Amino acid sequence: MSSISVTRVQQSRLDSIDFDNLPFGRTFSDHMFVSEYSDGEWKNDRIEPFGHFTMHPASMVLHYGQAIFEGMKASKHQDGTPLLMRPEQHAQRLNRSAERMMMPAFPEERFLRAVNELVAMDAGWIPPAEGWALYIRPYMYATDEFIGVRPSQTYRFCIFTGPVGPYYAEPVSLLVEQNYVRAVPGGTGEAKAAGNYAGSLRPAYEAQQKGFDQVMWMGGKDMMEVNEVGTMNIFFVIGDEVITPQTDGAILKGITRDCFLTILKDKGIKATSRTITIDEVAEAYDKGELKEIFGAGTAAVVSHVAKLQYGDKSMVLPPVADRKIGNMLKAHLNALRSGKAADPHGWMVPAVSAEVTA
Ligand code: COI
DSSP: OOOOEEOOOSSOSGGGOOTTOOOTTOOOOSEEEEEEEETTEEEEEEEEESOOOOOOTTBHHHHHOOEEEOOEEEEEOTTSOEEEESHHHHHHHHHHHHHHTTOOOOOHHHHHHHHHHHHHHTGGGSOSSTTOEEEEEEEEEEOOBOOSSSOOSOEEEEEEEEEEOOSOSSOEEEEEESSSOSOOTTSSTTSOBHHHHHHTHHHHHHHHHTTOSEEEEEESGGGOEEEEETTBEEEEEETTEEEEOOOOSSSOOOHHHHHHHHHHHHTTOEEEEOOOBHHHHHHHHHTTOEEEEEEEETTTEEEEEEEEEETTEEEEOOOGGGOSHHHHHHHHHHHHHTTOSOOTTOOEEEOOOOOOBO
């Protein structure tokens, strides 16, 4: 097995961080993991001080967007142990994304080792408050210096981390989007491909110009089937059923989504992964049966929806304090992350350092 060489920072920046003021995604920890792919193999696995990369102007990622990423979180058990949640799921999803984008897999065992080493080394960067976390960003991009269209033959894989607070601090308002589309079955929607997020920016901007926070992505025949929301999977609570759209190739197979379906089933709550149309949602609203809508994702965990706009119809959801399911799921996930809830599925694993070559 390849070893990870380690170069530590001379002076940690940790003391300069204000843990009470952490906007999402702007603060980065001391170290990062890097590996490079050439001649058919990943080489030179290393942990080094967080810093810049230089880039050739013809670097293929800049032109054709061969880039994928993951989002994961590390938290602290109440006894102080750094914890990862289902890291192997992220390794496997990264490699499914890589396959779709004609990129090389990064071996799962090396991915797990790298995340463990990095998080163990920068464990002091895990914010202490419950609900806050060390966000982990693994990503891979094409580095061939070439502007013909073909898969790159060289890549860089990197993992950096940074302490984060909540992604959406407030409940969000959504606009049902039936003109722009995020993804279609057979496209790249199931991959965490960077380009999926670039394509979402114009629709999100236009929704924001109209006074909404994000869009609800639609798909299927006549754009009537709900797909996702913003950068998250979506859940509805209608009567006593919790519904999330089934994955169909266009929808990201969210790991938080999967956790929520499992937790709900464990608690004996009816949770269904199935097609749901916007008409069904609107009808449930008219009957007073639409109790909750929320987004689910690693970054946001649960993002409550305050309002949904479908054409001329405004659906205003009950106050967040009255919502049972989204609040319960968020509290349960946070309790798992701090070791306060039982973990029957073994999702939480300590981040530990194996021997590294210094
Ligand atoms: C996550 O939930 O971790 C994501 O990948 C969303 C990200 C674009 C902030």
